[in-house]
Amino acid sequence: MTRDLTGMTAAGLSAALAAGQVSATEVTRAHLDRIAAVDDRVRAFLHVAADSALAQAADVDHRHRAGEELGPLAGVPVAVKDLFTTIGMPTTCGSRILQGWHPPYDATITRRLKQAGAIILGKTNMDEFAMGSSTENSAFGPSRNPWDLDRVPGGSSGGSSAAVAAYEAPLAIGTDTGGSIRQPAAVCGIVGTKPTYGGSSRYGVVAFASSLDTPGPLGRTVLDAALLHEAISGHDPCDSTSIDAPVPPVVAAAREADVSGMRIGVVTELAGDGYQPGVLSRFAEAVELLESLGAKVTEVSCPHFKYALPAYYLIAPSECSSNLARFDAMRYGLRVGDDGTRDAEEVMALTREQGFGAEVKRRVILGTYALSSGYYDAYYGKAQQVRTLIIRDFDAAFGQVDVLVSPSTPTTAFGIGERADDPMAMYLADLCTIPSDLAGNAAISVPCGLAPENGLPVGLQVMAPVLADDRLYRVAAAAEAAFTGRWGHPLLAEAKGL
Amino acid sequence: MSITRDEVAHLARLARIALSPAELDHLAPQLDQIITAVAQVQEVAAEGIPPTSHATGLTNVYRDDVPVPCLTLEEALGQAPAVELQRFKVPRILGEE
Numbered sequence: 001m002t003r004d005l006t007g008m009t010a011a012g013l014s015a016a017l018a019a020g021q022v023s024a025t026e027v028t029r030a031h032l033d034r035i036a037a038v039d040d041r042v043r044a045f046l047h048v049a050a051d052s053a054l055a056q057a058a059d060v061d062h063r064h065r066a067g068e069e070l071g072p073l074a075g076v077p078v079a080v081k082d083l084f085t086t087i088g089m090p091t092t093c094g095s096r097i098l099q100g101w102h103p104p105y106d107a108t109i110t111r112r113l114k115q116a117g118a119i120i121l122g123k124t125n126m127d128e129f130a131m132g133s134s135t136e137n138s139a140f141g142p143s144r145n146p147w148d149l150d151r152v153p154g155g156s157s158g159g160s161s162a163a164v165a166a167y168e169a170p171l172a173i174g175t176d177t178g179g180s181i182r183q184p185a186a187v188c189g190i191v192g193t194k195p196t197y198g199g200s201s202r203y204g205v206v207a208f209a210s211s212l213d214t215p216g217p218l219g220r221t222v223l224d225a226a227l228l229h230e231a232i233s234g235h236d237p238c239d240s241t242s243i244d245a246p247v248p249p250v251v252a253a254a255r256e257a258d259v260s261g262m263r264i265g266v267v268t269e270l271a272g273d274g275y276q277p278g279v280l281s282r283f284a285e286a287v288e289l290l291e292s293l294g295a296k297v298t299e300v301s302c303p304h305f306k307y308a309l310p311a312y313y314l315i316a317p318s319e320c321s322s323n324l325a326r327f328d329a330m331r332y333g334l335r336v337g338d339d340g341t342r343d344a345e346e347v348m349a350l351t352r353e354q355g356f357g358a359e360v361k362r363r364v365i366l367g368t369y370a371l372s373s374g375y376y377d378a379y380y381g382k383a384q385q386v387r388t389l390i391i392r393d394f395d396a397a398f399g400q401v402d403v404l405v406s407p408s409t410p411t412t413a414f415g416i417g418e419r420a421d422d423p424m425a426m427y428l429a430d431l432c433t434i435p436s437d438l439a440g441n442a443a444i445s446v447p448c449g450l451a452p453e454n455g456l457p458v459g460l461q462v463m464a465p466v467l468a469d470d471r472l473y474r475v476a477a478a479a480e481a482a483f484t485g486r487w488g489h490p491l492l493a494e495a496k497g498l
Numbered sequence: 499m500s501i502t503r504d505e506v507a508h509l510a511r512l513a514r515i516a517l518s519p520a521e522l523d524h525l526a527p528q529l530d531q532i533i534t535a536v537a538q539v540q541e542v543a544a545e546g547i548p549p550t551s552h553a554t555g556l557t558n559v560y561r562d563d564v565p566v567p568c569l570t571l572e573e574a575l576g577q578a579p580a581v582e583l584q585r586f587k588v589p590r591i592l593g594e595e
Contacts, residue, residue, distance in 0.1 A: 211551060331578055
């Protein structure tokens with residue numbers, strides 16, 4: 001029974017819970033058992049909240065028995081990236097500087113999950129402060145890819161993607177700043193969405209790059225991702241960048257799964273040198289498949305996309321150098337060297353030296369450089385102009401087509417340690433995902449097969465205009481249904497790491 | 499060379515990170531490589547192109563000025579490295595007179 005429950009989709013669990021075929025307590029116990037059985041190998045979780053999860057489940061069961069009308073996620077477990085504040089649970093952001101910190105308030109998304117009756121299983125591993133593409137920048141060690149435990153699960157939301165791919169949770173929350181939901185989803189063979197910037201609240205999400213950070217869902221199916229997307233979205237007065245507009249009808253679009261007559265543009269610039277052959281061949285197949293389902297496919301050029309990566313590595317570090325100034329050893333978190341002889345500035349510098357890992361230091365210093373007088377115009381200012389040009393490329397493209405598609409990542413999952421001390425090689429993992437972050441529009445990654453050369457999953461990325469998130473689900477669900485029909489089973493059934 | 503070891507040391511001081519000499523040796527060439535790569539943005543013809551700091555275009559967003567409950571003293575101080583007399587206790591911030 002236990003394996004059956006952890007193998008079910010969130011939509012399936014939701015229906016079984018609503019029909020009274022299974023209790024939230026049984027569902028929660030099954031997932032906690034699965035975590036206990038496999039997480040010493042996967043290392044997806046930094047904190048497992050067994051007691052509070054079971055208490056939440058008991059509450060849902062009680063309300064269900066009392067005849068209360070509950071939402072679709074009531075009793076469905078979810079894993080939460082350790083970047084979201086959570087009352088009663090630690091929040092480390094994968095950093096030593098916040099080890100042992102218990103936030104005094106809930107993120108808006110944490111609160112919405114609780115209100116929806118979703119069961120929070122615990123907090124997932126991540127690259128420190130969401131800076132990285134492999135979870136190797138976590139101060140607490142990397143998570144493992146359930147397809148091959150010697151490979152990375154992607155990042156920065158790699159604990160969330162690994163937890164979902166390892167059936168430890170049907171759903172997980174991540175954040176995407178340069179690809180940190182879509183890239184880990186792609187390399188773990190699951191679905192992950194970056195909603196439109198401002199569509200999901202950043203309140204209580206520890207800030208990395210505030211003009212880019214976007215919380216979003218991960219799940220094993222497109223419909224599951226849509227259910228979580230809808231539950232966490234919508235205007236939040238606590239986040240001044242939150243968009244006050246209706247949530248796009250993502251669940252309905254995932255159920256329709258119809259692309260007939262849709263205009264789909266293949267981005268010329270997101271292919272070629274640096275792309276693994278098996279990624280390109282699976283992507284080409286996905287495009288043919290969408291065409292066979294009735295979509296009209298054309299090629300679209302976005303000439304400034306080739307400058308997206310360098311622009312991102314100026315904008316994101318600049319914002320992070322400012323945001324991470326709050327870790328000053330004064331009000332919370334680590335404090336090092338306060339022995340009565342040192343002044344506050346010395347204590348601050350020692351604390352940040354010992355509390356931050358190498359990648360965070362690289363980015364803080366890079367951002368400090370890009371924002372310093374004399375360099376500002378040549379670096380940060382120029383990157384902001386490139387950002388405008390990338391938005392214009394998208395605007396022109398969306399004048400011709402309804403969605404754009406590309407591979408989600410240039411390669412499949414790489415080996416643990418392979419890129420750990422080669423920052424430029426690591427940054428390339430986000431080559432395809434960064435444009436949508438800079439433009440603030442919506443994008444999804446959905447599995448489109450295994451690369452023939454290594455048998456590892458490949459993701460298809462779909463990008464849609466601001467607040468047209470529903471189009472992502474329409475296209476991804478159509479592709480998922482057609483692929484699953486062709487394969488005879490979900491892609492994840494072929495994962496052999498566990 | 500786009501950035502020297504001394505410049506990295508200076509930036510680390512500005513960012514209040516007490517890098518060790520060994521770390522400086524390691525990070526300086528990496529930062530040099532990264533800065534050389536990101537300098538590609540300077541190739542783009544962007545004369546007259548306005549900068550984008552934020553993709554939504556929202557400006558001056560306010561929420562209603564309504565009092566709501568805030569953190570208690572215990573909650574606010576509960577995670578502090580050091581507390582004295584219901585205040586955050588910090589190392590000295592002024593030099594010796």
